[in-house]
Amino acid sequence: MLKGHQTWVFESKPVIISSAAVGGPFEAQGALAEDFDILHEDVWLGQDSFEKAEKKLLEQACETAINKGKMKKEDVQFFISGDLMNQIISSTFTARTLGVPFLGIFGACSSAMEGLALASLLVDSKAAKYVVAGASSHNVAAEKQFRYPTEYGGQKPPTAQWTVTGAGAGLVAQDGDGPRVTSATIGRVVDMGLTDPFNMGAAMAPAAVDTIEAHFRDLDIKPSYYDLIATGDLGSVGHRIAGDLLDKHGLKIPREIFTDCGLLIYKKDQPVMAGGSGCGCSATVTYGHLLNRMKKGELKRILVIATGALLSPLSYQQKESIPCIAHAVSIEM
Amino acid sequence: MLKGHQTWVFESKPVIISSAAVGGPFEAQGALAEDFDILHEDVWLGQDSFEKAEKKLLEQACETAINKGKMKKEDVQFFISGDLMNQIISSTFTARTLGVPFLGIFGACSSAMEGLALASLLVDSKAAKYVVAGASSHNVAAEKQFRYPTEYGGQKPPTAQWTVTGAGAGLVAQDGDGPRVTSATIGRVVDMGLTDPFNMGAAMAPAAVDTIEAHFRDLDIKPSYYDLIATGDLGSVGHRIAGDLLDKHGLKIPREIFTDCGLLIYKKDQPVMAGGSGCGCSATVTYGHLLNRMKKGELKRILVIATGALLSPLSYQQKESIPCIAHAVSIEM
Numbered sequence: 017m018l019k020g021h022q023t024w025v026f027e028s029k030p031v032i033i034s035s036a037a038v039g040g041p042f043e044a045q046g047a048l049a050e051d052f053d054i055l056h057e058d059v060w061l062g063q064d065s066f067e068k069a070e071k072k073l074l075e076q077a078c079e080t081a082i083n084k085g086k087m088k089k090e091d092v093q094f095f096i097s098g099d100l101m102n103q104i105i106s107s108t109f110t111a112r113t114l115g116v117p118f119l120g121i122f123g124a125c126s127s128a129m130e131g132l133a134l135a136s137l138l139v140d141s142k143a144a145k146y147v148v149a150g151a152s153s154h155n156v157a158a159e160k161q162f163r164y165p166t167e168y169g170g171q172k173p174p175t176a177q178w179t180v181t182g183a184g185a186g187l188v189a190q191d192g193d194g195p196r197v198t199s200a201t202i203g204r205v206v207d208m209g210l211t212d213p214f215n216m217g218a219a220m221a222p223a224a225v226d227t228i229e230a231h232f233r234d235l236d237i238k239p240s241y242y243d244l245i246a247t248g249d250l251g252s253v254g255h256r257i258a259g260d261l262l263d264k265h266g267l268k269i270p271r272e273i274f275t276d277c278g279l280l281i282y283k284k285d286q287p288v289m290a291g292g293s294g295c296g297c298s299a300t301v302t303y304g305h306l307l308n309r310m311k312k313g314e315l316k317r318i319l320v321i322a323t324g325a326l327l328s329p330l331s332y333q334q335k336e337s338i339p340c341i342a343h344a345v346s347i348e349m
Numbered sequence: 350m351l352k353g354h355q356t357w358v359f360e361s362k363p364v365i366i367s368s369a370a371v372g373g374p375f376e377a378q379g380a381l382a383e384d385f386d387i388l389h390e391d392v393w394l395g396q397d398s399f400e401k402a403e404k405k406l407l408e409q410a411c412e413t414a415i416n417k418g419k420m421k422k423e424d425v426q427f428f429i430s431g432d433l434m435n436q437i438i439s440s441t442f443t444a445r446t447l448g449v450p451f452l453g454i455f456g457a458c459s460s461a462m463e464g465l466a467l468a469s470l471l472v473d474s475k476a477a478k479y480v481v482a483g484a485s486s487h488n489v490a491a492e493k494q495f496r497y498p499t500e501y502g503g504q505k506p507p508t509a510q511w512t513v514t515g516a517g518a519g520l521v522a523q524d525g526d527g528p529r530v531t532s533a534t535i536g537r538v539v540d541m542g543l544t545d546p547f548n549m550g551a552a553m554a555p556a557a558v559d560t561i562e563a564h565f566r567d568l569d570i571k572p573s574y575y576d577l578i579a580t581g582d583l584g585s586v587g588h589r590i591a592g593d594l595l596d597k598h599g600l601k602i603p604r605e606i607f608t609d610c611g612l613l614i615y616k617k618d619q620p621v622m623a624g625g626s627g628c629g630c631s632a633t634v635t636y637g638h639l640l641n642r643m644k645k646g647e648l649k650r651i652l653v654i655a656t657g658a659l660l661s662p663l664s665y666q667q668k669e670s671i672p673c674i675a676h677a678v679s680i681e682m
């Protein structure tokens with residue numbers, strides 16, 4: 017099961033029998049709108065707070081994934097989820113709605129792949145038959161908590177990123193049809209001393225590189241093994257840095273197969289600065305767009321490396337630098 | 350591995366080869382002072398913030414556990430940890446110090462047993478040889494974040510509890526000498542509609558009961574199987590409610606073997622209202638006191654049910670009730 021230092025190889029190849037992506041109005045105008053199961057016109061989702069709206073996104077993603085898998089909540093043994101809200105309330109309140117035994121996780125925007133890695137481990141080790149893994153973020157709720165309420169109209173530098181309003185969920189099972197999770201590499205915390213919360217991509221790039229290198233070293237394979245290698249939410253600045261660092265370290269990933277969920281999700285004319293971010297970014301792009309492409313036969317083997325900036329507003333105020341992490345999951349048809 | 354609906358039975362019985370508990374000045378005056386590896390006279394631990402002090406507690410607990418196990422950080426594959434701070438910064442910054450691949454978790458005060466359950470799963474399924482599981486809390490950091498800065502001198506009702514300043518960590522391995530983790534029951538979120546953050550014990554009691562019942566149902570054993578059954582931090586109010594609920598549901602636990610970490614940790618004359626709480630409560634009592642008693646031969650089989658109140662200050666302000674959860678881990682000599 018453990019290969020090398022930090023990679024799990026899932027011998028039974030757990031199956032993602034169904035998945036779902038739910039988004040907001042800005043994602044509905046984005047480049048991947050067709051890959052969402054539900055798109056909301058109202059950023060409030062009819063709720064009286066943005067936090068409750070985020071919970072609604074995650075509830076819908078989980079319920080849609082369960083329905084698409086022709087299952088009932090009662091058939092699912094465990095729900096694994098994380099999000100950016102303090103005390104991951106989007107996940108815990110969704111766990112209350114689902115009523116399924118719950119493992120709360122936190123890896124900031126890496127949560128989507130931390131959850132999928134753990135769900136696959138549970139299924140592979142026969143600790144569960146069915147597990148739902150999920151993650152969510154909401155642009156306005158995240159801005160309010162981490163930076164300023166959007167009503168304040170604060171200016172942002174071009175290195176800043178746009179938190180995705182969206183949630184993704186996958187139903188992982190021992191048997192069935194669908195893309196299969198073949199391995200996962202759990203990342204270390206890497207902190208290069210960067211302190212600018214408006215340039216998360218640059219802060220997270222070395223963590224992504226560390227995990228990508230560990231993945232290929234542990235499995236002793238080459239990047240050409242994959243049809244697509246997608247980082248989570250490095251955006252244009254961080255993704256370029258990650259590519260350069262990998263080149264420098266002698267692990268060249270052909271640029272035509274190296275992308276970033278934060279670069280895929282929005283259209284070029286949407287004002288998202290350096291690209292998309294948030295737990296919902298890699299979650300919706302993976303559980304929607306990428307799995308759809310696999311099912312269409314366009315992609316056979318992919319590696320998703322979700323990246324997370326593990327700061328809090330308080331650690332930033334206390335002049336701490338930004339510790340970062342990345343978890344990689346490989347999915348094959 | 351999965352037995353019943355939500356219980357993992359670890360066939361290889363992962364070993365806690367070493368563990369450590371670190372506490373603050375108030376814990377040094379407590380009933381279990383002798384069971385701590387390190388006790389600090391200074392609630393600041395020489396740091397310039399209480400959050401950094403909490404990180405120091407957790408770092409010391411992890412490093413002490415690793416040293417007691419005669420291991421090096423490099424030998425450990427994974428670190429699993431959670432705490433109460435926003436974005437679990439105590440755990441993520443400790444993960445930065447350790448440099449070990451990291452799985453961040455959040456289950457509020459249930460995090461200690463969520464982490465031990467997952468660590469045991471990793472070891473049992475050969476996904477790791479050595480895993481460190483940890484959890485921490487700091488009284489002043491928690492008060493500041495969840496209620497009021499202590500300088501404000503706010504009054505508290507007798508149902509309130511005292512957040513433990515402490516951290517506990519255990520080193521879980523495939524082989525070796527020491528207490529063995531035999532099973533874990535992962536809890537569901539239970540919310541009975543209670544909204545009073547100064548009476549967490551009452552809010553969490555039904556979640557503890559739900560998990561305890563699931564544990565005995567899934568394993569088809571009786572409470573008398575255990576020498577001690579300890580809830581995490583229900584305190585005097587919640588623990589009495591849990592006992593009454595269990596009696597009513599027909600699952601009588603003899604009172605002489607039924608206790609609560611929050612009732613054990615402090616002396617009767619310490620002004621802790623209904624008892625101790627926080628991630629550090631079940632973490633220090635389990636990784637210190639209870640494991641020490643097992644090694645001395647006083648206890649052969651114990652069940653620890655760590656309880657967590659999954660609210661955030663914001664969910665409380667938005668008039669949400671308090672979702673609660675409990676995870677149980679059984680440890681045998």
